[in-house]
Amino acid sequence: MRSAFQIVNEIVEAIDHAPRPAVPRVTSAATYVRRMVVLWFVGFVALGLITFACYESGFDGTTTHCVFLVAVVMLSFADSVISSLVFCAVATLLIDYFFAQPVLSFHLRDSADVPSLISFVVASLIITALVRRMQVLSDVRRDQAKLLDLSRDAVIVRNMDGVVLYWNQGAADLFGWTSNEAVGQISQTLLGTRFPTPFEEVNSALLRTGKWEGELVHTKRDGAEVVMSSRWYLHCDDSGRPLATLENGNDIGVRKRAEDALRCSQAAFLAEAQSLSLTGSFGWDIRSGEVYWSNQTFHIFEYELDVSPTFDLILQRVHPDDRERLEQTIEQMIHSIAKVDFECRLLMSDGRVKFVRAVVRASTVEGDDQHYIGAVMDITAARKAETQLQDAQNELARVTRATTLGELSSTIAHEVNQPLNGIVIDSEAGLRWLKRPAPNICEASACLERVVENARRAAQIIKRIRALATKGVAQVVPLELDDVVNDVVSLTQREVASYRASMRVNLEPALPPLLGDRVQLQQVLINLVMNGIQAMDAISDRPRDLLIESWLDEAGNIAFAVRDSGTGIRAELEGRLFEAFFSTKPRGMGMGLSVCRSIIHAHGGQICAFNNEVHGATFQCSLPPLESHYDLNHDRTGHAAQ
Numbered sequence: 001m002r003s004a005f006q007i008v009n010e011i012v013e014a015i016d017h018a019p020r021p022a023v024p025r026v027t028s029a030a031t032y033v034r035r036m037v038v039l040w041f042v043g044f045v046a047l048g049l050i051t052f053a054c055y056e057s058g059f060d061g062t063t064t065h066c067v068f069l070v071a072v073v074m075l076s077f078a079d080s081v082i083s084s085l086v087f088c089a090v091a092t093l094l095i096d097y098f099f100a101q102p103v104l105s106f107h108l109r110d111s112a113d114v115p116s117l118i119s120f121v122v123a124s125l126i127i128t129a130l131v132r133r134m135q136v137l138s139d140v141r142r143d144q145a146k147l148l149d150l151s152r153d154a155v156i157v158r159n160m161d162g163v164v165l166y167w168n169q170g171a172a173d174l175f176g177w178t179s180n181e182a183v184g185q186i187s188q189t190l191l192g193t194r195f196p197t198p199f200e201e202v203n204s205a206l207l208r209t210g211k212w213e214g215e216l217v218h219t220k221r222d223g224a225e226v227v228m229s230s231r232w233y234l235h236c237d238d239s240g241r242p243l244a245t246l247e248n249g250n251d252i253g254v255r256k257r258a259e260d261a262l263r264c265s266q267a268a269f270l271a272e273a274q275s276l277s278l279t280g281s282f283g284w285d286i287r288s289g290e291v292y293w294s295n296q297t298f299h300i301f302e303y304e305l306d307v308s309p310t311f312d313l314i315l316q317r318v319h320p321d322d323r324e325r326l327e328q329t330i331e332q333m334i335h336s337i338a339k340v341d342f343e344c345r346l347l348m349s350d351g352r353v354k355f356v357r358a359v360v361r362a363s364t365v366e367g368d369d370q371h372y373i374g375a376v377m378d379i380t381a382a383r384k385a386e387t388q389l390q391d392a393q394n395e396l397a398r399v400t401r402a403t404t405l406g407e408l409s410s411t412i413a414h415e416v417n418q419p420l421n422g423i424v425i426d427s428e429a430g431l432r433w434l435k436r437p438a439p440n441i442c443e444a445s446a447c448l449e450r451v452v453e454n455a456r457r458a459a460q461i462i463k464r465i466r467a468l469a470t471k472g473v474a475q476v477v478p479l480e481l482d483d484v485v486n487d488v489v490s491l492t493q494r495e496v497a498s499y500r501a502s503m504r505v506n507l508e509p510a511l512p513p514l515l516g517d518r519v520q521l522q523q524v525l526i527n528l529v530m531n532g533i534q535a536m537d538a539i540s541d542r543p544r545d546l547l548i549e550s551w552l553d554e555a556g557n558i559a560f561a562v563r564d565s566g567t568g569i570r571a572e573l574e575g576r577l578f579e580a581f582f583s584t585k586p587r588g589m590g591m592g593l594s595v596c597r598s599i600i601h602a603h604g605g606q607i608c609a610f611n612n613e614v615h616g617a618t619f620q621c622s623l624p625p626l627e628s629h630y631d632l633n634h635d636r637t638g639h640a641a642q
């Protein structure tokens, strides 16, 4: 029958955790010699006393041999082979001297005593060797068991009936029962073990594969429950018959609690961060229709937290004007697009409008199984700020336009006066043709036609000037750059002439249309033209030439420039031209170029200034063509974000 120690030892070896043989105890040579002297002294005294006792008692040979054999074996326990051999030799000599005939002599009279003495020597050596071997094995096993006790894991060995054979210190510390109390008990009963699956399944997996791993709940001596990560190993004999199970486990309750706490704190941080950034998150399983919203998402859509989220609830909040676009985007996302970046408005129940931006991407796409995750951001504040900024810019632009109009007043007066004069002249001529004795209807109607034409021209001019002077919200429409340039030329030509400058126009034919606000782009050109002629005012040694030209640049953008032959830009001022309130003119506001830049940027374009090779400066702008806006819109609604 195997002992518990043997089984533990074998199992430990079987699972590759076999502790190494006990490390020989290290003792100093002096201590060792001292011990040997004491041992040998005690041994010789003991053998002397035994000799005396046997001699006095008159024991026969066999009894004496047995007594000496026991004494030698006992003494052999205390030390090494050398001591065993010494005690064996001394005992043999004592037997020969005191008990073999003739007594008190080392001679052997009876030849039958020789085998008897040899048998004693052989028997004592064999038994001593065996006993020593058993002792070493026992030491090794005890040390191995001690090693298992060092483990902080609980190590329990059970026989196939579940009875505990071995219970290490880790198990004692964890569960509260000592090894003496636990050994011999049925472990499942003692620990009230709860398995993740029925025990039969655990047991059959163990018998089939030789091991099992899982989480168990045990009840400790004090009644508290402990969650263990447990590994079971089956130990079989050489014929494969199961003998015992070793359970090795550690308490993961602490780790689990720490993980739970971490998860809770992470969730709290996430919720805080979502609330700070006004960003909610959501998940959507299209197949099952399951929807998940974070608390912030409920908050953005203004639903109570106990409402179960659905896609319809989102649709109910989306502004009616944006609903169709959202549905189309989702439709496209489901069919072909992995990622969507979408902006829309929400109409809340009290009539408030919110702006939200949602970024959604597919999380897993396996067959029909589509799951999307996304983030939704409340960008109302940013949109409002943008609108306010836009309003402020529009107002600033209007004020600077009004200022420019003031500068252009003589031109405007002339522009309006011209057709009015024409009207007066043609009306008078028409009257004269009618008042003739034979009224000339044909001439009169020709005069009236010119009147109508001039009146139309005047109305057109007034309309253009009114557009420049009134506040008006930016109206972005498809435009031809040529039309804008022609308007500006007719508005400024008199002003140009008053500066004794000449204005030439060199426009690229058939430029693609652009998307913009006509009045704002006129304002940009008027500013550049006015600045150009003012920069040429002090020039007297060369012609004052102003050139407006346009072309299609390498990037496919519509470019235009106003080139003058004026003073040029002083190097130290180059970086400051577009700053607000920067002016080198005595009565300048310094807002013209700053407004030009914000208008061009709002149109998605660029503006820059540089000196010409010989004289003067060039102010150059580029604007994206109309079709690029369509591409951009396409992108912004996310339809192309694969």
Ligand code: ADP
Pocket: 527, 531, 532, 535, 564, 566, 567, 568, 569, 577, 582, 583, 584, 585, 587, 588, 589, 590, 591, 592, 593, 594, 617
């Ligand atoms: P303002 O015309 O009221 O001075 P702007 O913003 O239009 O304001 O112009 C800022 C400054 O840029 C001008 O004062 C001038 O120094 C410089 N500048 C503008 N256009 C030209 C140009 N064509 N040539 C040289 N300098 C220019």
